[in-house]
Amino acid sequence: MSATTRDEPEPTEDVGTAAAGEKTGVDAAAAAAKRAKSEKIGRYVAMFVMPLLMVGMMVWGYMGALHSPTPHHMPVTVTTQSTSQQAQATAEALSQGLSDVGDEAFSVKTVPGADEARQQVIDRDASGAVVVGDNGVTLYTASGAGAQQASTVQQMVGAVAAAGHIQLDNEDLVPLPGSDPAGLGAMFMTTALLMAGFLPLTITLTNSPQLLLLKRRAIPIITGWSALIAVIVWFIAGPCLHVVDSSDAWQVLGIAWLGVFSVGCVQMFLTRILGPMSVLAGMFLLMVLGIPASNVSIPIWSAPGFHHFLHQFLPAPAIGESLRSVLYFDGAGAWHYLRVLIIGAAVGILLTTLIDLSKQRKGTRPETMVINMPSLHGGKRPKSRFWQYASLAFFPLAMVLMMVVGMLGAMHNPAPRDMPIAVAGATTEQAQQTADGLTEAMPGSFKFTVADSPDQARDQVRDRDVAGAFILPSQDNPAATVVTNQAAGMSTAQTVDRAFTQVAQAQHMQVNDDDMSPLPDRDSMGTVSLYIAIGWMMSGFMIILVGSNAQPESRPLRRLIPIVAGYAVFMSFIVWLIASPIVGGVGPGHFWQMWGTGIVAIFCVAMFAAVLERLFGLLGVIPIVGTIMFLGIPASGGAISIYMEPALFVHLHQVLPMAASVESARSILYFDSDIVGQCLLTFLAWGVVSLILVMVIDRFKPLRTHIPHHVERIYDNPLEQAAEHTDGAEDAEGAEDTSDAADAAEAEPAKG
The missing domain is CATH 3.40.50 (Rossmann fold)
Known part of the structure; x- marks a missing residue:
């Protein structure tokens, strides 16, 4: 009997399902790879764009408003x-x-x-x-x-x-006190209070959003923080530096508290609508627009017309003018500006409440957030809430302290201290006798040297070997001559001219002025070189600080060096573009020198920043900014003569990169690049030593190239979640059921 065989039916359905699953897996992997590539590109873009925006805003805002103040009406x-x-x-x-x-x-x-x-x-x-x-x-x-x-x-x-x-x-009619003869106390206190208001909230959002996204926590924290900053600023400006009289203590404490609280409330609203990008909005409104419009940096009548409008409602003018009212006018006129701060705080809280209420109704308020910056010190996120919050508070607190101690401490009482002056006369004996008499009459203010001839004295002023010269009358020239050099520093030239014009007039001499390098109208205050230097310095350290968090894969030296080199080329061009064609502070004919010097300065400062970032993480910004900005600006001579500050800054002028930046920019603009080579050596010393230190650190310390994924719960428990969601809704629709409020709050985790 023969057997009949049949083909078994093929499992077409199983094969199809398997093929579809395999295809789905491949598609999912491809999609994930595409997302990872897009995210990687986006992070590199952010690494360049964020510093570009921050540096561009600061250079354009300050230089555009302050490079050539001209009175209007x-x-x-x-x-x-x-x-x-x-x-x-x-x-x-x-x-x-x-x-x-x-x-x-x-x-x-x-x-x-x-x-x-x-x-x-x-x-x-x-x-x-x-x-x-x-x-x-x-x-x-x-x-x-x-x-x-x-x-x-x-x-x-x-x-x-x-x-x-x-x-x-x-x-x-209202002279400034001897402890604050330039009236800079109100300006530096205002700047510190503005920083204290907006800086902590942005850092908190990216590190500990649970403190900021609940008004029940945020408002008491802002209240207490404002009180702490008010006490610190008053203590340094008052008992330590004597800028604030003891009789004005309570008024200054109140203004300082209200200023920080108001700025903090407005910044809280900005974080709701802009997230971490609120730091750019805060810088733009408070610093870039606010300081020029404040009337405490330059007269508001000398600022561009748009700043007159901003002066009416921005917090910087409100804080500065109210402090000025208390410090110098017995409080007269302060209430108008205090009203601005009170309204600002109320509007910030109201808008934040409305945003929260809207998200609550739509069910889009997050229960958790992915932390972009889990650790500020570069290591693992602290397990203890105490250390987590302590490092969070330390960062803005240190920045405020450096601003008040460094900037206000250095520049609040500008007076000549051993300022070098050449004296020349018909004979060296006559000049020596005059120099001896002036030394006795003005002890400690000026350091006199005798020049062999009036021409030699002029050469010394032109070469910046001395701050100025006093040339005695002679048969050929019956008038005394005060020789200055505006391009070497406006404050120095003004001080020399004022002091020795008075000396000549006291002796009933006719006196003439001789400026060896007068400033052009486009740089009437001589500050263009300072703003160019700030652009270079900020470009250098910002690429490291932003890149280490936005794209930590860029941190290995084999990647970092070409990235920073290309970035330095780009940003040096941007700084020149703003300073010359856009703002008009730099005349034609300086592009190649300015561009090349900026490239070297930016790259070398970036290497210095890389050392401290590798050691301390984001907290490295404290010694970086402290060295480059808060010590560097007073030591640069770009704002106030180094001979009108404590002697420490005369020595720092020789070594700090900010001083080298200001001097190289001045040399390029006004002195045929005569000392640019010396300044480049200063940059290279910082850059080479820093690069070696980075290599040593990388050899012994593991290099972080990714940010650990960390999710933070916004609410510690359901009852707190329900209470927060019910708050605000009661004002509009009455109290809701706790379970309903809890349900309405459920949402996908959001990135901070």
């Missing part, structure tokens, strides 16, 4: 105390002369009496008052309203009076 009153025709004619001539100055530099008003004119100056409604009487003409100003404003008014009104052969006397 500065209010000045003119009145007469006499009914004589001569007094009336003099008043009319001065009014017309002031109205014709520049491009509407003054807004001239006539008031009926001298008392009213003086009161307008005291009330800061007028920047100056000209009072014509039978016994002469007096210009009243208030340096408490701004030393630069008073100086500008005195200089420009004095020029108009001199052109009309009118003798002008000056009287300061």
